[in-house]
Amino acid sequence: MLNNSKSIKAPSRATAMWLPVACVILFGAKLACDQFEAKCPPSFHDHVQWRNIQDAKLEAKSRQMPIFEVVTSDFNGEHFKTLERYYFSDPTLANAINKDYIPARSISKSSNNQWGPHFGYDRDSKTTVDFANVRVIPLDLQERSCDDYRLPHLYHSPGFKQNVLVFLAENKNYNSSYNVSIAKHDWCKLADVEAKAKKENKKILYFFYQQYNDTCYNVMQYPFNDYDKKKLLDKHFACSIVMERATPVTKNPVYVDKLVKKYEVQSYPSLVSVDPNTGKFEKLGGTCNRSEIDDFLKKESAK
């Protein structure tokens, strides 16, 4: 006989009232917090120990360390918030900056041009110390074709942090002595380089360098920092700098234009190795990394 005393109760099909109520409360809370955060935006843990730019310069001089200078158009505005969020709130990046650099903040007063704040090397002519302004370009420059920056773009994408870490690691020993090493090199005059190369049975190595271009400066200084590389250059090449100075206002000297045309230089910096006897040339152009420069120099010196 069937036992119907324990009847199965049909489950309720009513939607719990607290669900829509909770939704409304959460949405209201979100709107309220949006309003509040618009007035008082959340600030990030800034792990970098910033100094005043003047103090940083003194410290850089005494400790012979590069300055990590952040130039923004306003002190606590949108630019710095973004930098804080992506760079300085990250403990790994902040540690690298604090350890290897002297971090300094400064505000550009000439930020009304289309390139945003003006950046330039800060070379103290009296003390002859070259401060390496390892600068951070504000966010508004990231989409413009400006070569004159030294940190990678500020995109929050996979790999961006890596680029910055590599950059910081590469430049941490960047101090005045490197510039001296470039200046002290026995550069040939453009007019004499061919004759000297033929006489000493060497190849010509042209460094096509664009004025005010930091990437060029970094690439240029690399071979001269390394004793072996410098020895290699001295042994196999007669080196000469070709300075490209063309701007909307100034023009290149004719001999520079001729060389640019002859060696089909389209990007800066470019290293061109020329055999003076045959006139054959090899070129390494654009922003190249250290291993590419090494390979190029090795290959050309072995020929």
Added chain:
Amino acid sequence: MNKTIFRTTLKHWCSSAGIITLCGLYFMCLLGYSVCTIIFTEWQLIEPSFVNTFFMLPFIFALGTGIIGKDISSGVLSTLFSRPLARTKYVIAKWVALSVATSAIAVTLALCEQTILSVTYLQAPDVNLFTTIAERVSLCFGLSATMIGLSSLFAGNKNMVVWCVLFGGMWILLQLATALPSMYFGSYFSLAWMASFTPIMKAIAEFTTSICLPWLDMTLVANTLIPSAATIFGYSFTVLFMLTVAIWRMNNLEVSYAQQQ
């Protein structure tokens, strides 16, 4: 939550050769991408994650397309709901199953990346693994709720189509809204137009993005002195709202054999 439905849903995915192959291939692609990045860029320092959080989307789409809609269109629901099964529990079981499955993939992928890095550099990576995993898992739980909500409203695989239309449509609309005035009326008009309509467009973009891509940006949530409460409330609202929609829809859905015939 109904454990039987939870288990059955997971079993269905595990037994589906197509889904396993698709997820496996994509998984291998992502791992391959990680390895290639190490080899070709000669990275010497350690990056927290090669794989962007949004690379999780294909996994969620592969598993979540038609998660309830297929049951509606195939008539499975008629059989299921003829039993004394609370429909709320059915929806929650489906959501938990989808979230757990995709989160498991996300965590596995993150751990694989870390293992590759550790093996490559013979040292433990200096990364915030918690942040990476938390971001991905939040996306898995959030987007699963959206897929469940849309799937309950649209039969078959249409939840995927609706998601694409919502998200893609929003972006196309925004692009057109920016580009068209400047094309036809010049930049001065465009600037004025943008100035007056930007808040509206921003609101549309924010709302659609919060519905289509609910996730917790851990940089905003965990790395700030004052954690962004708006982000947390917004995320919770989206998840609860989409689940409420799904539960309401299921409770009001009339399914019977007669309807099927």
